[in-house]
Amino acid sequence: MEAHLNKGIKEIIDQYPDVEKILDEYGIGCGPCNVGLCLLKDIVEIHRLPPYQEGELMARIAKTIDPEADIEIPEAKAASADEPAEIKYSPPMKKLVDEHILIKRWIALIPTVVEHLDVESNSGRQLILDGIDMIRSYADRYHHAKEEDILFKYFDENSKILQVMYEDHTSGRGHVKAMLEALERKDKTTLGEHLMAYRALLTEHIKKEDEILYPWMDRNLSTRQIGELFTKFSEADDQMGFSPEKYEKFVEALEKQFQKK
Numbered sequence: 387m388e389a390h391l392n393k394g395i396k397e398i399i400d401q402y403p404d405v406e407k408i409l410d411e412y413g414i415g416c417g418p419c420n421v422g423l424c425l426l427k428d429i430v431e432i433h434r435l436p437p438y439q440e441g442e443l444m445a446r447i448a449k450t451i452d453p454e455a456d457i458e459i460p461e462a463k464a465a466s467a468d469e470p471a472e473i474k475y476s477p478p479m480k481k482l483v484d485e486h487i488l489i490k491r492w493i494a495l496i497p498t499v500v501e502h503l504d505v506e507s508n509s510g511r512q513l514i515l516d517g518i519d520m521i522r523s524y525a526d527r528y529h530h531a532k533e534e535d536i537l538f539k540y541f542d543e544n545s546k547i548l549q550v551m552y553e554d555h556t557s558g559r560g561h562v563k564a565m566l567e568a569l570e571r572k573d574k575t576t577l578g579e580h581l582m583a584y585r586a587l588l589t590e591h592i593k594k595e596d597e598i599l600y601p602w603m604d605r606n607l608s609t610r611q612i613g614e615l616f617t618k619f620s621e622a623d624d625q626m627g628f629s630p631e632k633y634e635k636f637v638e639a640l641e642k643q644f645q646k647k
């Protein structure tokens with residue numbers, strides 16, 4: 387088992403397919419996850435399982451891998467509660483995680499926006515245009531640009547995980563383009579479909595970044611690089627002269643509007 391702890395989870399699952407089923411029972415979807423970076427020993431930490439489940443899960447995996455061996459199970463790390471341990475991010479990574487919060491608030495509103503979709507009136511159309519502006523300006527130009535132009539440059543951009551992240555950003559842009567075209571045609575169905583598809587894409591994308599990519603990057607960056615990243619992020623924001631407040635207000639107003647409904 388010791389030797390397996392430092393293996394990638396994808397390799398383990400290929401060798402021992404039952405491990406995927408066990409992980410699934412604990413809500414850890416390593417099988418369908420196309421990132422596949424995690425080492426077996428990091429799975430519990432990355433997916434923030436409550437400590438009482440950690441020993442149990444590792445014991446079951448160990449038994450699957452080697453039913454005969456005398457197995458040593460890693461001890462639960464957090465002693466205090468049954469709550470999953472909180473991920474500690476470095477300051478630049480925390481900045482990106484915090485930016486995700488506003489994006490998540492917007493995409494949480496999308497089903498209600500779609501439910502009340504109005505492509506005929508000016509106010510209805512303006513709401514969609516404002517939402518698309520939020521995606522293009524805040525999520526893409528302000529946030530994704532820092533990932534693509536700065537953060538990802540510190541890693542192998544041809545690696546599978548970064549390819550997946552780039553593809554997600556590109557798919558998001560495709561949905562935006564399709565939304566604008568559908569709005570132009572007053573095609574409510576297609577517009578709603580692309581809004582919902584964007585929501586599903588970004589929900590998964592942000593989860594992958596928050597829970598897997600950023601913690602992994604943090605572990606692989608030196609203290610000097612982390613400081614450098616923070617400076618570069620601040621410089622990029624300053625150069626852009628962009629004020630996120632406009633989008634905070636947009637989301638806030640929409641939340642209030644929908645609360646009343």
Ligand SMILES: [Fe+2]
Nearest residue numbers: 530533551595
């Ligand atoms: Fe991203």
Ligand SMILES: [Fe+2]
Nearest residue numbers: 482529533595
């Ligand atoms: Fe992101």
